[in-house]
Amino acid sequence: MSIFDKKVVLIRDEQPLLEYFIPESVTHRDGQKQELAECLRPVTVNRKPRNAFLYGPCGTGKTLLVQWLLRELEGHTSRARTAYVNCWKRNTTHAALTEILSQLDIYVNYRQAATDLLKLLEKEAAKKQVVVCLDEVDSLETSELLYDLSRSGVGLVLVSNDAYAMVDMDPRIKSSVNAEGIEFPMYTDEEVFGIVKVRAKYGLVPGAAKENDLKTIARLSNGDARIAIETLRRAALVAEDKEQERITGDDVKKAFGSTGMLRRSDALKKLNEHEQALYQLMEKHKKIGTKELWEKYVKADKKPASQRSYRNYMNHLARLGLIKAKGELTGREYELAS
Numbered sequence: 001m002s003i004f005d006k007k008v009v010l011i012r013d014e015q016p017l018l019e020y021f022i023p024e025s026v027t028h029r030d031g032q033k034q035e036l037a038e039c040l041r042p043v044t045v046n047r048k049p050r051n052a053f054l055y056g057p058c059g060t061g062k063t064l065l066v067q068w069l070l071r072e073l074e075g076h077t078s079r080a081r082t083a084y085v086n087c088w089k090r091n092t093t094h095a096a097l098t099e100i101l102s103q104l105d106i107y108v109n110y111r112q113a114a115t116d117l118l119k120l121l122e123k124e125a126a127k128k129q130v131v132v133c134l135d136e137v138d139s140l141e142t143s144e145l146l147y148d149l150s151r152s153g154v155g156l157v158l159v160s161n162d163a164y165a166m167v168d169m170d171p172r173i174k175s176s177v178n179a180e181g182i183e184f185p186m187y188t189d190e191e192v193f194g195i196v197k198v199r200a201k202y203g204l205v206p207g208a209a210k211e212n213d214l215k216t217i218a219r220l221s222n223g224d225a226r227i228a229i230e231t232l233r234r235a236a237l238v239a240e241d242k243e244q245e246r247i248t249g250d251d252v253k254k255a256f257g258s259t260g261m262l263r264r265s266d267a268l269k270k271l272n273e274h275e276q277a278l279y280q281l282m283e284k285h286k287k288i289g290t291k292e293l294w295e296k297y298v299k300a301d302k303k304p305a306s307q308r309s310y311r312n313y314m315n316h317l318a319r320l321g322l323i324k325a326k327g328e329l330t331g332r333e334y335e336l337a338s
């Protein structure tokens with residue numbers, strides 16, 4: 001036996017336990033699948049699709065469903081070309097357009113102006129039906145890109161955690177995009193259990209995780225499938241390190257503790273600069289009234305946002321689970337989530 005051999009192996013295939021794995025089927029999302037397929041169906045008869053806006057909390061299957069359906073669409077018809085962009089990673093107009101074009105196999109020079117890139121995309125959209133997904137769409141530096149894209153003939157699938165991401169947009173952009181909203185509600189514990197059970201079946205050796213432990217994972221994960229899958233992976237690693245034949249309740253608790261940090265860092269990635277400044281103030285003050293926080297923010301930020309945006313930003317922090325909000329209007333109080 002080599003020194004590198006592990007005595008106990010619980011993970012037989014790591015792929016199903018990783019975030020970007022696309023399972024063969026997407027469960028519990030039939031309604032959303034139908035609605036999005038309905039929007040994209042015109043592509044199959046060479047017509048422009050309807051634009052869609054997918055929204056809902058973290059880990060509710062938005063990214064998975066879009067990627068799964070775009071893949072199905074390309075497999076179904078040769079008329080369609082698709083591109084998927086994570087706008088958190090490509091948050092400028094230029095970066096997003098370069099990424100879209102490269103996924104359509106159109107290679108461009110980095111020095112080409114955004115207007116030229118847009119013309120190239122228009123040319124492609126005149127030849128084929130192009131569907132572009134902009135995931136984490138509220139991370140874009142400017143939503144003008146949405147206006148330009150919607151007029152360039154491409155179909156759009158926009159994704160955000162924030163149900164209000166479109167509401168706050170310039171009416172000119174909003175009416176030009178005219179997207180159909182598709183809601184992704186939080187999963188129930190039972191649904192998360194179902195999802196994590198499939199991952200355990202394909203990712204772990206038989207008997208490595210008992211149903212009860214999977215139920216605990218589902219309950220702790222609070223409707224977030226990403227946290228559940230990551231907790232399962234970490235729990236298996238903890239048990240392997242201890243050379244156990246199976247995961248125990250303690251391993252689950254330990255693993256879940258470390259995914260708490262993952263959740264926070266995931267959410268933090270989704271903040272714009274004003275929200276980051278506000279979150280830093282929250283970290284400093286822990287619990288603070290809205291008026292007091294606003295005053296501190298205006299003092300600290302060189303170019304503070306308007307008071308209306310401030311309220312939206314704080315609501316966004318609350319929806320991401322980074323803070324808790326209590327009370328209404330001027331009596332509103334914010335508290336850093338534990």
Ligand SMILES: Nc1ncnc2c1ncn2[C@@H]1O[C@H](COP(=O)(O)OP(=O)(O)OP(=O)(O)O)[C@@H](O)[C@H]1O
Binds near residue numbers: 018029061063226
């Ligand atoms: N219905 C499902 N069936 C199987 N796996 C799922 C399902 N829903 C989510 N998952 C898995 O859970 C993880 C999180 O899902 P996904 O990334 O799609 O969430 P999201 O809604 O895009 O979250 P966020 O808003 O944080 O980006 C992924 O690994 C995904 O494969």
Ligand SMILES: [Mg+2]
Binds near residue numbers: 062064135
């Ligand atoms: Mg996502």
